[in-house]
Amino acid sequence: MKTGIWILGDQLHLKQAALQTCNNPSDVEIILIESYSHIKQLRYHKQKLVFIWSSMRHFAEELRQQGYSVTYEITEDFQHPLESWVKENQIEQLQIMSPNDKPFLNTIENLKLPCDINLLPNNQFLWSSEEFSQWAENRKRLLMEDFYREGRKRLDILMESNKPIGGKWNFDKENRKPPKGTLNTPEPLWFEPDNITQEVIQQVNSLDIPTYGEIKEFRWGVNRTNALEVLKYFIDIRLPDFGSYQDAMVTGEETMWHAMLSPYINIGLLQPLEIIQAAEAAYHENQLALNSVEGFIRQVLGWREYMHGIYHHVDADYPQQNWFEHNKPLPEFFWTGETKMNCLHQILTTVMDTGYAHHIQRLMVLNNFGLIAGISPQELENWFHSAFIDAYDWVMQTNVIGMGQYADGGLLASKPYAASANYINKMSDYCKNCFYKNSKRIGEEACPFNFLYWDFLNRHRDKLKFQGRMNFILRNLDKMSPEELETIHQQAEEIIE
Numbered sequence: 001m002k003t004g005i006w007i008l009g010d011q012l013h014l015k016q017a018a019l020q021t022c023n024n025p026s027d028v029e030i031i032l033i034e035s036y037s038h039i040k041q042l043r044y045h046k047q048k049l050v051f052i053w054s055s056m057r058h059f060a061e062e063l064r065q066q067g068y069s070v071t072y073e074i075t076e077d078f079q080h081p082l083e084s085w086v087k088e089n090q091i092e093q094l095q096i097m098s099p100n101d102k103p104f105l106n107t108i109e110n111l112k113l114p115c116d117i118n119l120l121p122n123n124q125f126l127w128s129s130e131e132f133s134q135w136a137e138n139r140k141r142l143l144m145e146d147f148y149r150e151g152r153k154r155l156d157i158l159m160e161s162n163k164p165i166g167g168k169w170n171f172d173k174e175n176r177k178p179p180k181g182t183l184n185t186p187e188p189l190w191f192e193p194d195n196i197t198q199e200v201i202q203q204v205n206s207l208d209i210p211t212y213g214e215i216k217e218f219r220w221g222v223n224r225t226n227a228l229e230v231l232k233y234f235i236d237i238r239l240p241d242f243g244s245y246q247d248a249m250v251t252g253e254e255t256m257w258h259a260m261l262s263p264y265i266n267i268g269l270l271q272p273l274e275i276i277q278a279a280e281a282a283y284h285e286n287q288l289a290l291n292s293v294e295g296f297i298r299q300v301l302g303w304r305e306y307m308h309g310i311y312h313h314v315d316a317d318y319p320q321q322n323w324f325e326h327n328k329p330l331p332e333f334f335w336t337g338e339t340k341m342n343c344l345h346q347i348l349t350t351v352m353d354t355g356y357a358h359h360i361q362r363l364m365v366l367n368n369f370g371l372i373a374g375i376s377p378q379e380l381e382n383w384f385h386s387a388f389i390d391a392y393d394w395v396m397q398t399n400v401i402g403m404g405q406y407a408d409g410g411l412l413a414s415k416p417y418a419a420s421a422n423y424i425n426k427m428s429d430y431c432k433n434c435f436y437k438n439s440k441r442i443g444e445e446a447c448p449f450n451f452l453y454w455d456f457l458n459r460h461r462d463k464l465k466f467q468g469r470m471n472f473i474l475r476n477l478d479k480m481s482p483e484e485l486e487t488i489h490q491q492a493e494e495i496i497e
């Protein structure tokens with residue numbers, strides 16, 4: 001039977017499930033497709049388009065070098081090139097590794113092709129959807145911490161005689177240092193665009209399709225060799241001090257000690273287990289600090305797998321959930337970065353220039369603002385999906401709808417991640433150069449994060465009082481007079497207008 005393999009843009013590794021079905025490269029035909037109609041669904045970051053398309057083209061070259069016959073199409077949709085390729089090559093069965101994103105599975109299911117389509121289980125995660133569901137079955141709460149411990153035991157990572165190395169599962173308390181004094185942050189590892197990437201940059205710059213962000217400089221890696229270099233650089237240079245300042249934010253420091261691995265791992269250029277094992281090996285060989293190594297491994301073995309597991313576990317209406325009934329439109333400055341709020345301005349302009357911001361910038365500034373301002377979770381999710389180089393449906397729904405906006409009513413977060421300027425001032429240097437005063441709650445110069453925060457707590461007091469960990473904070477509202485709360489509310493309404 002003549003077999004074809006369609007490789008999707010986020011499945012770029014030689015051991016992906018569909019390629020593994022083939023013993024001899026000359027037995028199969030392979031196709032990769034860049035589709036314009038697909039990228040019209042969102043205003044994607046220009047650098048995301050360059051990153052994915054250049055990585056696909058490099059992967060196609062790698063496959064050709066391995067002896068595969070590869071067709072590479074740049075077209076409007078997926079249906080037409082697939083149909084002609086299947087007919088021309090008399091393909092009887094099309095093998096596809098299942099996409100991670102549910103909407104794309106729908107696209108595949110709606111294809112009309114003159115051959116059988118065989119969907120193979122996706123092998124880019126450590127837990128399959130079925131394994132995650134078995135873990136989740138009959139549990140009252142799907143706690144990340146429980147899931148992570150299970151993963152450590154299952155894969156024997158940072159374990160010693162069935163116990164966690166260092167006697168504790170979690171060293172997070174050591175990982176929240178504020179950025180005081182001079183921090184000697186390591187330079188990130190970037191790359192010069194090669195000829196293939198430069199061609200894609202020209203193509204993207206000439207697109208007549210709404211996009212977002214800039215390509216002043218494109219510096220991301222675009223193949224497995226680059227991705228392995230970033231991993232090695234992270235393990236050697238950044239991992240030793242990754243932990244302590246994991247939550248800190250500093251003006252002009254785009255990446256701090258963060259790994260910058262998510263773009264590569266999310267399209268298959270790196271595999272989760274090789275990353276985890278590299279970090280664990282460095283711990284043993286170089287006697288690295290456990291808070292750094294454990295803190296990092298928890299991100300990949302814990303959070304990443306957990307978010308993916310939850311995405312496939314929840315009901316189909318999860319993306320529409322809106323527990324707080326927030327319906328305000330996304331402010332225009334999310335697209336332009338033009339706001340007097342310095343924290344937002346700094347982070348939004350970095351995202352426009354790179355497609356990247358680190359976890360705390362995403363969660364405690366961008367998302368926090370959306371939450372306390374009452375922005376529609378769906379509009380915010382749409383923006384995040386457009387703006388980030390590492391964004392996909394599977395990682396967006398759980399991180400924005402669930403963790404960031406608490407729109408699922410607490411399925412995955414134990415309390416809403418809402419914070420006032422206090423937190424941002426403690427964990428960053430942004431407030432020093434801001435038009436607003438982080439210490440003021442009301443008045444012309446009051447920081448919007450303050451009055452929005454108190455107004456958020458007051459508006460949702462009835463819902464929040466049942467979230468055990470919120471009661472202590474809510475008690476502060478009782479110390480405010482009704483007049484003060486009303487002034488706060490007015491100011492919150494005005495800034496959103």
Ligand SMILES: Cc1cc2nc3c(=O)[nH]c(=O)nc-3n(C[C@H](O)[C@H](O)[C@H](O)COP(=O)(O)OP(=O)(O)OC[C@H]3O[C@@H](n4cnc5c(N)ncnc54)[C@H](O)[C@@H]3O)c2cc1C
Nearest residue numbers: 258259260261262299300303304358359362363390391399
């Ligand atoms: C609102 C919001 C939106 C996010 N959007 C994305 C996204 O579009 N794509 C994405 O990959 N991650 C997303 N994350 C998770 C996390 O912020 C990024 O994975 C991380 O910032 C990527 O940078 P890094 O590789 O330098 O991270 P580091 O912190 O240095 O490395 C940790 C690694 O762990 C993984 N990881 C950690 N937390 C998560 C998580 N919550 N979900 C998934 N993977 C995780 C990533 O692979 C990451 O590379 C989001 C988090 C929030 C709160």
Ligand code: SF4
Nearest residue numbers: 341343431434438447
């Ligand atoms: S004062 Fe408020 S708006 Fe300005 S940087 Fe600080 S938290 Fe952000």
